[in-house]
Amino acid sequence: MHKPHVSSHILSLLAALVLWAAACNTSGLPSTQTAPAILPATSIAPTNAVDITASAPEAATPAEAQTKVVFRAAVIVDVSSEPVRREQAQGLFDEANKLLSQLVPIGLELADFVEDSGGGATNDMAQRYMVSHAAALPNGIVLFSFGDNGQAKLYGGYSYTLPGPAGFKNAFASPVVGADQIYVAVVHFGHKYAACGYGGSDTVQSSTSLDGECRNQPGTACVQQNGYSMCANAIGNLYMSTPTYAVSSTIIHELLHPFAPGGDQDHYATPECNARMGYPNGFFDLQESEYYNGLCPFVYENFKDSYQP
Ligand SMILES: [Zn+2]
Secondary structure: OOOOEOOOHHHHHHOOOOHHHOOOOHHHOOOOOOOOOOOOOOOOOOOOOOOOOOOOOOOOOOHHHHHOEEEEEEEEEEOOOOOOOHHHHHHHHHHHHHHHHOOOOEEEEEEEEEEEOOOOOHHHHHHHHHHHOHHHOOOEEEEEOOOHHHHHHHHOEEEEEEEOOOOOOOOEOEOOOEOOEEEEEEEOOOOOOOEOOOOOOOOOOOOEOOOOHHHHOOOOEEEEEOOEEEEHHHOOOHHHOOOOHHHHHHHHHHHHHHHOOOHHHHEOOOHHHHHHHOOOOOOOOHHHHHHOOOEOOHHHHHHHHOEOO
């Protein structure tokens, strides 16, 4: 059965040192998805049997563009949750690409953009995409949706993997699930980082923080920022430095989860992460946490090493 690993990214950062105590079910990664019996397209042989004396080669792409490793992700918009326009998705990818490129020599590229009105589980939407695009599958899928049972709307996002069709090989081989999977990030496009005074509602209920908000500091003042009511104690944080930073960061966080063997234990500043990184017990640096998109820094080494074209 499909049982997504829920990473509860943004909420875990807000609730800081509490949530990673929650069990992380990496063993629940799906293993029994029925893969469509469609072979992926083999790479096309270059058609270079031309008269090379005819003309000088085009100046063409710069060397950098030719050698840059890129993780390609298709966007699926679950239109039953909320609309996301292609330009909005592209904007998030451009920002996420910059954030990721600070950490690894790997870019993030929006490979495709589709809208899904078929409903059902996010898993169904991803499967529909994979069946209809079997000839050119991406490395990952970013599915903008409230998520199964509203989990993305609640937490910001979560992550799971799905097996590709028979013969599929992902150039990014996960140390957890191998090279035959596609990485799925379910992300709440409209997620409000450090939302203040909402109390779980879509509209503001209070001018000060309600239960669990503002890093679990009740009575924190709310301020109008980035188009919504935000915790005053979040002003200055990296995640609010642009209106879309936190969601861009969530895309990275969720796409990279399958490269973190410990699941939620491989979040930034967990006891396991601090031990692994040689940080003192209880160490936590908020800005550094956000710089690493909430992941333990070693996960980026895993991601870099996973590239096996
Ligand atoms: Zn996570």
